[in-house]
Amino acid sequence: MKRREGRKNVKKGAPKWMVTYSDMVTLILVFFILLFSMSQIDAAKFEAISESFKNRMIFDFFPSPVPMDNPTENTSTEEKGQTTNEFDMPVNDDKKSDSDTAEDSLSNLMDEVEAYLDEHSLNHVISANRSERGVELVLQDSILFDSGEADILPSAHPFLTKVGNLLSQINNDIKVEGHTDDVPMSSYRYPSNWELSGARASSVVRLLVEENNLDEDRFSIAGYSDTKPLVPNDSASNRSKNRRVEIVILEESYKES
Template sequence: MNRRRQTREEKGAPKWMVTFSDMMTLILVFFILLFSMSVVDAQKFRAIADSFQDRAVFDFYPSVVPFENPAEDRDVKDDPFEQEADPFESFIEMDEEEINEQLDELLEEVQEYLEVNELTEQISASRDDRGVVLVLQEQALFETARAEIINEAEPFLGKVGTLLSTIPNMVKVEGHTDSRPINTYQYPSNWELSGARASSVIRFLIDDQNLDADRFLAVGYGDTRPVAPNTSADNLQQNRRVVLVISDPSYSESDVY
């Protein structure tokens, strides 16, 4: 009896087809991933580009992003290294004689103002190596143990601010007190009081004439630099003062500050 060898036929796709399908799926996923990474949010990209465009440092570099307003329509300097005019440049280029003339004129005008307004007993103006020095007694600016500028002081400080607006000199404002101790909630010691008084004068000058705050330096010396021994009422009054030093640029900064 002949036995017929029966071959068993496998059902479904051949085995190589499974491997091929997996490979094609992976390739499809790979290209989908590349496509998703290549799509840029135009709105976000424009916001980033605009932020770079607003930076002065990038004004002279061509942008890789086309804008509705081309570069030639914007106010861009032809020379990328050209800077805006420095208000202090002309002052720096002045020679020593011209600087001295400016300071002498300022001193003369302040002294004239003090004489006309009969303020010479409360305020003095002089010139030394540091520059023009204005010494304002406490009663010309503040009430006792206070750092708020009184109304009567505003005209003179306004005059000083007007003069300072015409020159770029640095200004050091010193607060000084007498040796009598103070211990209040606002001013625990003479250090706080003297510093607050110097700061009040600077704040008034800046606000009154819109002066550059970088020109000023406030220092509170407390009672460490008396001009007279703290042994009498008159001497105590002399020590309670605010000093404005309108500095001479030729003087060493280490000595001024």
């Protein structure tokens, strides 16, 4: 009897060299994927972030780890129509904000008004103050009107013209307020202090607008009668202080409550 031949063990699967080859192909694929992903970097943001890091004090003595040369085409944020935040674009401290510019304008106006009052010795009838509302010019009624009237006296025109010239140089809104004392008012034209205070505020606005060609939309008026006295109405001197017109050049950020 013939001896049965044993089966030969046949090795199955990929050759050993295939494993190494597969690893190499995989690594190459990953490498090209990384190259592709880097090629999609937003050029504007990449440059802005790099500049932001360079401007931080912590890196003052070290070179920026982010290269300035961009692998992609340079594209400015203006061309893309994109806006940036503080991190995207470094803040330029040298440039003044709009609020700072408005603040300077009111400060200059305040200085010019005070200089005018000193030059013409009007401090006893006109005062200029700075408040949270803005610049407040308080004019006693004696310089503006005859008793019980709302027609502006000629002697008040030079100062109101000066105010109008200053207002033409800024864009702030203006509120003009009329105030009276607590002595009852009764006439054909002004049945009460309410009508008188409102008419006086209106007369001031009309002169400012007409003499200086100012935009009417900037103005508002209010007549408060005797409801907002500066001092108690207990003497002739105090009543004189309460009879006034206030011209308020409003802060741009101020909102009426």
